[in-house]
Amino acid sequence: MIKSAHLLFFIFSSMLVHADNQPSPPPLVVAHSAVVVERLSKSQLRSIYLKRQVIWPNGEKIKVYMLPAKSDTHQQFSQGDLQMFPYQLERTWQKLTYSGIGTPPIEVDSAVEMLKIIQTTPGSIGYLPYGNETNDAKVIEIQP
């Protein structure tokens, strides 16, 4: 009986545990300057990175970019902004790829390359280390 009560407590408390106690500050989410969105909730950002949401509200195609999975910035972005662990993201992208329902984000090698692509690619979204220069890219406010 006591064991069952402990199990139930663990299961239900797991619903209340939050995953956002990650290292701060989080990376900056950036998009092409012509993207019509100013802010996104974490849930909406997750929909974009899980490739469920593929067009912006004005109908423009979303082009999603990521930094290498091993980079600190990607780890912080994954856990802080998407509230997913990197292995969960990887698993979801593999599922998309091998189920024929989507493709993973396009990987770029560095923050410099990320900024260059975001500046020049209409409809693009990506992220940069906190404090990185953003120049002509639009910084998207991420809400809880």
Place this chain on the structure above:
Amino acid sequence: MQKLLKFNLKLIAKITLALTLGQVPFANAADDWHWHGFVAQGIMQAKDSNFVNNDGDVSTKLTEFGLNSMWQLDESFRLAGQLMYLDGGNRYQQGLRIDYLFLNWTAINTLDWQVDFYAGRYKNMHWLYSSTRDVAITRPMIVLPQSVYFDAFRDVAVGSDGIAVQSTYSSSFGELDFNWSLGATPTPKEQSQRIISTLITGATKQDFVHQFSSFFRPSGSKSQWGVSLLDSDFSYRRTDTDIFADGDFTVQRVMLNWRYSEENWELSSELFQERVSVNGFYAPGMQRTQFGQGAYLLARYNLTPQTTLYASYDHFYANKDDKNGHLLPLQTGGQIAEYFGYQRDSAVSLSHNFTDNWRMTLEYHWTEGTGRLGPNVVPDTIVNRSKYHQLWAVQLMYWF
């Protein structure tokens, strides 16, 4: 055995080399046209059961080769398919098959709500691993918990010909998925023999399979909760020389699932109750209904970013009112032993990614009972004479 091993390794080496050399122009050929694939080859042995073969020898029948393509027709429509070759010994029908081939229409695509329709051979997205079980690199283990992912039903359960709807709604409370599908899967004779009995000579047809599932991920939580429902009818039509009668089968399943993720470890579980009803088949006019139950707990631990350890415990009863199978010998004049009424399996598996595209997996299973060894309706009592049996497997995978 050595000849077989040599032949299979040669075949795999050729395919891998061809794919590796062709990878650059092959993958992502155009922005709207994507190709991917994988090759997996292994060896396995199940000494005291018919899981892989009937003689219990080490077998190279652990071959999986898949090629899939997705063509984005415009912002709302895409066409996707996967051709698969399998050689799994007694586990699956050997040869090529199309796992999925569908037209996908994204009907609603807003920031908070997405709805997709599928027509053709759609993938089963109703269970935790149903849409990834067909791809070696997306499966957590070489052999999934058989209570839910019974290999004899693999082709029937991977996908069906019909229509499906998938929807996700996001709000401040979390994300809610709804999935619905209605279709049927062709059941060739060889596959039916793996499911029903090696002695059948007639034809089996799945009349329909109707499924619904929902998953909820509470906002900010590390857990996911889900429920899925399945209703399916099969019919069997005998031949003149058949020892079995015409029969109709109904399978209905209710399943709950749960997943909890931490940075370095994860737990997932599915539990179900399944009603199996048979009219005829054993004899004209005979009727039999029983409720089976099953559950598994699968743990994952990330030893390093490249090395993952899995452990699972899986439990299945064919009849919830006879969990130890005591009635089976009484009902069959002693022909079917008690241990055909259940199966309990403990397993460990270790996966290591050598590079971004190569993985090796080692796996071991300790099993008691034969309730999830095919065929399912009339079991193989000649080969499966051991209440306790074990299985080991090693598999090398490459993907692009």
